[in-house]
Amino acid sequence: MKTLHFLLLPLLTSISLSVQAELMRGMYSYMADAGLFLDCQREQRLPVATEADNAALERAYLKHRYLPGKSLLVEVEGHFEPRQKMEGEGMQENLIVDRFVNIHEQETCAGKVPPSPLKNTYWKLVELEGRHLSDNPLWREGQQQGGSQERELHFIIKADSNLIKGFGGCNYFSGPVSAVSSNISLGPFRSTRKTCPNLKIEQSFIDTINKAEHFKIKGESLELFSQGQSIAKFIAIYF
Numbered sequence: 001m002k003t004l005h006f007l008l009l010p011l012l013t014s015i016s017l018s019v020q021a022e023l024m025r026g027m028y029s030y031m032a033d034a035g036l037f038l039d040c041q042r043e044q045r046l047p048v049a050t051e052a053d054n055a056a057l058e059r060a061y062l063k064h065r066y067l068p069g070k071s072l073l074v075e076v077e078g079h080f081e082p083r084q085k086m087e088g089e090g091m092q093e094n095l096i097v098d099r100f101v102n103i104h105e106q107e108t109c110a111g112k113v114p115p116s117p118l119k120n121t122y123w124k125l126v127e128l129e130g131r132h133l134s135d136n137p138l139w140r141e142g143q144q145q146g147g148s149q150e151r152e153l154h155f156i157i158k159a160d161s162n163l164i165k166g167f168g169g170c171n172y173f174s175g176p177v178s179a180v181s182s183n184i185s186l187g188p189f190r191s192t193r194k195t196c197p198n199l200k201i202e203q204s205f206i207d208t209i210n211k212a213e214h215f216k217i218k219g220e221s222l223e224l225f226s227q228g229q230s231i232a233k234f235i236a237i238y239f
Contacts, residue, residue: 020079021098027071030061037095040109049094056100064105066126066235075101106219113219116236119159123222124152127233138201145197168202184215
């Protein structure tokens with residue numbers, strides 16, 4: 001009888017864990033090798049244990065997040081268990097991700113993020129010609145040669161003048177804008193004439209957005225298209 005008890009114990013433990021697992025929605029962020037989960041229902045922020053299906057959650061987050069540390073709405077099947085604190089002594093309740101379900105870029109616990117306006121919004125460049133900016137060889141080359149990261153590549157379209165003003169990584173630029181429905185035309189541009197290591201990525205940035213024919217805004221993201229292909233992606237930044 002005792003032998004049967006020991007044989008059934010792992011099975012009973014497994015069943016117990018699966019019963020505890022429930023579908024959860026919350027805001028998840030991952031930074032400095034640590035994941036945090038803000039449960040929408042409990043309104044409680046907890047660390048995420050690096051076990052079970054946590055790796056799938058991390059991969060999905062890193063693929064979709066545009067800013068380091070930016071929280072995204074996720075759905076997971078999970079449960080809570082105490083784990084050793086990463087800092088200090090004692091135990092702390094952690095989220096155990098039994099199964100990663102989904103991730104939503106443009107939603108929060110309160111619902112869908114309303115679309116940011118095209119005009120009078122600070123649009124930060126995050127992707128150019130299908131490459132995230134940090135993976136763009138021209139950007140990396142500029143940084144290796146001493147390019148500054150203090151100022152972001154961005155633009156703002158002024159509503160009162162239909163004028164675009166931005167920074168390309170080295171120089172400031174400006175030019176006319178025409179936007180009707182989902183159609184858009186940017187430029188031609190005038191810019192300052194400073195020389196610096198980021199000049200190549202700047203030229204690529206300006207040449208690319210100058211080709212834009214259409215745009216789409218989804219939540220806090222702006223995407224520009226040329227001949228039906230995505231050429232640049234931006235995210236709205238609020239100060």
